[in-house]
Amino acid sequence: MHSKKRDIREYPMELITYFGNRPWDGVSIFEAITKDQSRLVRRSHDCSCGMHAKTYRKDGKPARSHPTKVVKILIYFGVDDPVVLAAAYLHDAPEDVDDQILLLIEEGYPERVFAIVFRVTRTEGMPKEEHFHLIFEDFDSIIVKLADRLHNLRNMAKNVYLNKAFTKKKLHKYVIETEKFIYPLGEKITRSDHKYAEEGAHLYLALQDAVTAAKLVLKVPQGVIKRYQGKRRQPTLF
Numbered sequence: 001m002h003s004k005k006r007d008i009r010e011y012p013m014e015l016i017t018y019f020g021n022r023p024w025d026g027v028s029i030f031e032a033i034t035k036d037q038s039r040l041v042r043r044s045h046d047c048s049c050g051m052h053a054k055t056y057r058k059d060g061k062p063a064r065s066h067p068t069k070v071v072k073i074l075i076y077f078g079v080d081d082p083v084v085l086a087a088a089y090l091h092d093a094p095e096d097v098d099d100q101i102l103l104l105i106e107e108g109y110p111e112r113v114f115a116i117v118f119r120v121t122r123t124e125g126m127p128k129e130e131h132f133h134l135i136f137e138d139f140d141s142i143i144v145k146l147a148d149r150l151h152n153l154r155n156m157a158k159n160v161y162l163n164k165a166f167t168k169k170k171l172h173k174y175v176i177e178t179e180k181f182i183y184p185l186g187e188k189i190t191r192s193d194h195k196y197a198e199e200g201a202h203l204y205l206a207l208q209d210a211v212t213a214a215k216l217v218l219k220v221p222q223g224v225i226k227r228y229q230g231k232r233r234q235p236t237l238f
């Protein structure tokens with residue numbers, strides 16, 4: 001993606017190409033990790049699917065689809081730590097279902113899994129500054145949050161075309177939040193000597209591309225978006 005100015009008529013096809021490129025979709029999670037790693041990850045997968053069984057995302061997809069995408073993104077970018085992958089499977093359950101699930105994770109999973117999920121969970125009433133400060137203090141939490149935001153931002157930007165539940169106003173606020181709170185996370189891990197510093201740098205670049213795409217969506221005339229919604233072509237193209 002490039003941010004230089006283009007004829008507005010070029011944006012829809014450029015965005016279709018961008019959103020259609022999801023190389024992590026080809027990741028087979030349990031083929032990409034070792035047998036020893038898979039035990040904890042599979043248990044987290046099963047737990048995540050069970051806890052999200054009756055919850056759905058705003059795009060109508062089962063809520064369990066998002067944690068799976070986050071895990072695939074992490075593996076695609078080179079993250080293979082079973083603790084991080086397990087936390088990625090569980091990261092949304094407290095917010096989506098019940099924050100009391102944090103107690104179950106604390107009792108049933110290794111301390112590091114709980115610590116990551118705790119940091120990336122924004123409980124009711126928690127200020128954003130406090131939430132992102134917790135993440136900023138821990139590199140494993142940063143890597144999970146980068147993958148989480150990459151999928152969520154792409155999904156929101158894409159769905160401005162597909163679903164009236166997503167609006168430019170919401171997308172604009174999400175872009176601002178990403179630049180204000182998530183970019184510092186990417187910059188920190190990129191400058192670090194953490195074992196996933198290189199993977200984090202690549203994830204951060206992918207997130208910047210997603211922000212560029214989102215800003216292009218914000219520039220597309222509303223009439224164009226309505227025509228795309230009317231044709232209902234995007235599910236096959238994206």
